[in-house]
Structure formats: structure tokens, C-alpha cells
Amino acid sequence: MTQALSILTKEPLRLLVSLVAIMSFVGLNAAYLVWVERKGAARFQRRPGPTEVGPAGLLQPIADALKLLSKQLIVPDGVDRTLFRLAPMLVMAPALAGLAVMPFSRALAARNINVGLLMIFAFGSINVIAIMLGGWSSRNKYAIISAARVVSQDVAYEIPMLLVVITMIMITGTMNLNEIVQAQAGGFWHWNLFRVWVNPLMPITFLIFYICMLAETNRAPFDMAEAESELVAGAYTEYSGMGFGVFFMAEYANILLGSSLATVLFLGGWQSPFGAFSGLIWFLLKMYFIVFSVVWVRWTFPRTQFYGLLNLSWKILIPISLFTLLLTSALLKVLPV
Amino acid sequence: MKNVIAELYDGLKSLFIGMRITIGQFFQPTVTVRYPYETLKIPARFRGHIELVRDPATGQPKCFVCKLCEKACPSDCITVEGIKPEGARRKTVTSYRLDFTKCSLCGSCVEACRDGAIRFSREYNLASTSKDDFVMDLFQRLEAERRATEKPGSLDGTATGSSLVAVDPTQRAAAGVPAASASAQPKRLETTLEAK
Numbered sequence: 001m002t003q004a005l006s007i008l009t010k011e012p013l014r015l016l017v018s019l020v021a022i023m024s025f026v027g028l029n030a031a032y033l034v035w036v037e038r039k040g041a042a043r044f045q046r047r048p049g050p051t052e053v054g055p056a057g058l059l060q061p062i063a064d065a066l067k068l069l070s071k072q073l074i075v076p077d078g079v080d081r082t083l084f085r086l087a088p089m090l091v092m093a094p095a096l097a098g099l100a101v102m103p104f105s106r107a108l109a110a111r112n113i114n115v116g117l118l119m120i121f122a123f124g125s126i127n128v129i130a131i132m133l134g135g136w137s138s139r140n141k142y143a144i145i146s147a148a149r150v151v152s153q154d155v156a157y158e159i160p161m162l163l164v165v166i167t168m169i170m171i172t173g174t175m176n177l178n179e180i181v182q183a184q185a186g187g188f189w190h191w192n193l194f195r196v197w198v199n200p201l202m203p204i205t206f207l208i209f210y211i212c213m214l215a216e217t218n219r220a221p222f223d224m225a226e227a228e229s230e231l232v233a234g235a236y237t238e239y240s241g242m243g244f245g246v247f248f249m250a251e252y253a254n255i256l257l258g259s260s261l262a263t264v265l266f267l268g269g270w271q272s273p274f275g276a277f278s279g280l281i282w283f284l285l286k287m288y289f290i291v292f293s294v295v296w297v298r299w300t301f302p303r304t305q306f307y308g309l310l311n312l313s314w315k316i317l318i319p320i321s322l323f324t325l326l327l328t329s330a331l332l333k334v335l336p337v
Numbered sequence: 338m339k340n341v342i343a344e345l346y347d348g349l350k351s352l353f354i355g356m357r358i359t360i361g362q363f364f365q366p367t368v369t370v371r372y373p374y375e376t377l378k379i380p381a382r383f384r385g386h387i388e389l390v391r392d393p394a395t396g397q398p399k400c401f402v403c404k405l406c407e408k409a410c411p412s413d414c415i416t417v418e419g420i421k422p423e424g425a426r427r428k429t430v431t432s433y434r435l436d437f438t439k440c441s442l443c444g445s446c447v448e449a450c451r452d453g454a455i456r457f458s459r460e461y462n463l464a465s466t467s468k469d470d471f472v473m474d475l476f477q478r479l480e481a482e483r484r485a486t487e488k489p490g491s492l493d494g495t496a497t498g499s500s501l502v503a504v505d506p507t508q509r510a511a512a513g514v515p516a517a518s519a520s521a522q523p524k525r526l527e528t529t530l531e532a533k
Contacts, residue, residue, distance in 0.1 A: 042367075043362075043363045043367070044363050046365055047368075048367045051371070300356050301355065316345065
């Protein structure tokens, strides 16, 4: 009886706390990653970046959010109203759902489920559908071209990404993210990235995962969906005010999710690189390093052409990831691990 | 096959070289001059609109109203008036009207001046909402400058010697100085421009 009662009171509380924590974490990060992006872009171009609003421009995201919130949400004539309104909501959902299973430290995860990795990828695809819906429902030629591009791009990059993830699942033998992290305990040479004795192509596997992550989150140099010089703002062209703002935040939320996934799968999650003092701080450090590298890549490389993007996936990434998959499975059979 | 792998390797290597170059730039100091908080030093031979030169001995304008500048001006934008005080050898200037809307900064007036009584000012911050602000009396301008240096702070603060206060250009309109002043000169910002 008391047990049942404690479950009744504890579970909703846990749900509420996790929900609020994840939503605020994603919201805060999405807002401040915009600041990081702008500051980073500026520094890569030897400019100071935002400086006026608050110290070092730190209040800039808040000012931007206030501006976006105060603007009118225009629903243009001829758009599919339901889908047009639904798309911004759908685009944010997968990042929030994915972080629910993310192990931030040994005990800090909203839900520690056995098929966490599967869940993240199952929800991750919603992101693509949301952008496609946004583009389709806008009844705008740029938006529709963008929607078509998003679909073909994400279909192309989902395949090598999943092949890489299957390789990782074969090595770790689990889809539970916390167990994947625990399998990488004890010094940075145990991280999946450096486990070359399991698969000599491990760093290349990580590189493929990273490239696919950039493509899946529609980041430069693969930002075909937004390609501002070709498609105005792509699928977001007709969105105004916070409708656009949510798409913008979702981009950063998805980067956050992709970076944490890369951290968990390849960089040992919350494991310390020296085998001691593991915890949240290491997870955040590694994750933000990857986030920074995403900004770094964006301001280094120009946008690829669309056929170049598809060629890269179908002709290079998929064959290599298939090869690593076969190599890993062969090595796992031969080697006593 | 061998070529493909070599090409892949070269391509990948070039990506990392690119990343190394950009991160190098990332840690370099920024090059932006944060105007209006900072300004570049104005070159010594900068040509602003003309201004009258004071005789350091007497404190009066050097100009003796020979009107050569008026004649030299191809756009007729200079009008000089003067009087001859009792017992003085030369005339003194009482009004030196410059219609800067017509001036093309050709410098013929400065070349024509025999006594070095006019020179180029170093003023470039001349935005205004009214065209009238650019018909300025350089004599009044000089007088205002003199009064300001004699009694610092007595006039509008911007004209005082070496003030390092940064002034936002947008504050100029708010201060209403160009429109309000009888001499109708754009407010001087020279001191702030030379701050750096």
C-alpha cells in the first residue's frame, strides 16, 4: 500500500521535474547557442560580435527573443493552416524527447531505458518530417524546393548514420545509453573513439557520424534546407515572429542532441579522460566542445552543392560505413573481446 | 581505386588544414574599430570643410577680407564680410559664410589665400536632418571655439579642448544644437574623433 502510494506521488513528481529540467536546458541552450554562434562567427572573422546588449552581448538572446515574441504571427493566404502551425511544434519535439534518455551523469537521466538509442533515432526522424511539413504547407516555391531537399538529404544521411550506430551497438552490445557510457570507463583510451583494437577504422567511424550529424541537423556546409543565398530562408520563408524563432531554436536543440549523442557514443559520455572524477562536468565539456566544433566547421567551409552532398553520402559515406560495419562484425567474430 | 582513396585522403586533409587556419584566426585579436566608442586617427592631410585660422599673437582671425577665396571658389559658396576698425591697417572679418551644400572640397580657396588664413578642418561627422545646418558662419564658429577654450565648460561641452568622452552620433540630433544655434553650425565632434 505504501509502496503504491509512493509510486503514485513519486512518479508524477519525477516526470514534472525531468520535463521542466529538460525543457529549460534545451530552451536555455538553444537561446545561448545562438549567442555562441554569433560570437564564434565573429571571432573566426576577427570581429567582436554582439557587444551592446549586456556585458559581452550576453543579453542579446533575450532581446532577440523579446523582439520575436512581440511580432505578429502571420499565416499567409493559401497556406495549409493546420500543418503550417503544426510544423514548428513538431520540429522542437524530437530534441526534447531525445534528451529524455540522455545520461548526463551516472544517475542523471530523465529515463534510463533499454532502447534509448533506438528511441532517439525513432524520434529524430520527426525533425525531417516537421521541416518538410513546414515547407510543403507554406505554398511557396522556395519552401517546397527546400522541403524536397530536406527529404532527399536526410534520407541519404540517415543511412550512413544508422550504419555507424549499428556498428556501435555491435561493439557495445546494448542500446542503453548509460551502459554504453559505462562500457567506456577508465581513461580516454577506453573511449569508443580510440578503441582501434576493436575496429581499426574507429576514428573514421566517428568522422562519418559527425558528418552525418551535421547533415541531419541541416548545418553548414550541408545547410541545403535553409541555403539563404539560393532559397531565401528555405522552408522557413513564410514564418514570422516566434514561428521562425522556434525553427531557429530547434536547429540548435538538434545540434545539442547530436553533440550529446556523439559524446555518449564515441567520447565516453560522463567518463573522465583520466579514469577518476567522472561526472556531469565531463559530459558538458565534451558536448560543448563538439558544439563548438560545429560552429567552427560552419565558419570554415562554404556550402556544398546539392549533388556534391548526395554524392558524398551515396558514393563515399555509405560504402565506408558498410565496410566498417562488416569489418567490425568480422573482427568481433575472430577476436576474443 | 587507388586514385579514389588518394583523392579522398587529400580532400580530407585539406578540410583539416582549413580548420587549422580558421582556429588560428579565432585566437587572433579582433580588428574592428568600435565606432563611435573608438575612431581611427584622422590623417594629417584630411580635407574637411574649411575653417578660419587664428593669429596666435592676437587671438583674432588672420583673415583680412581680401575676398580672394570668394573669387577662387568655383561654386560660389563663400561670402566674406568685414569692417575696417578705426586706426587699423587692415580689415577684420565679421562674417564668413560657407555654403557647404555647394562646396566640392576642391581646395581652391585654401590655395588662393595669401595669408594662410583658412585651412581644412578635420571635421567629418556632419550628419544633419536639415539642409540649413550646412550653411555655416565660420567666423561665429571660430568665436564659439575661442569662448569655449577661454572658459572651459561655459559653452556646450563638446567644444572643450581634450575631452575624452565618447559621444554617440545619435545624441547630436537629440541635443538639437545645429538647429538651435544662431550661427547654424553642425555641432563639433572633433574632440571625440581625436580621442584615439
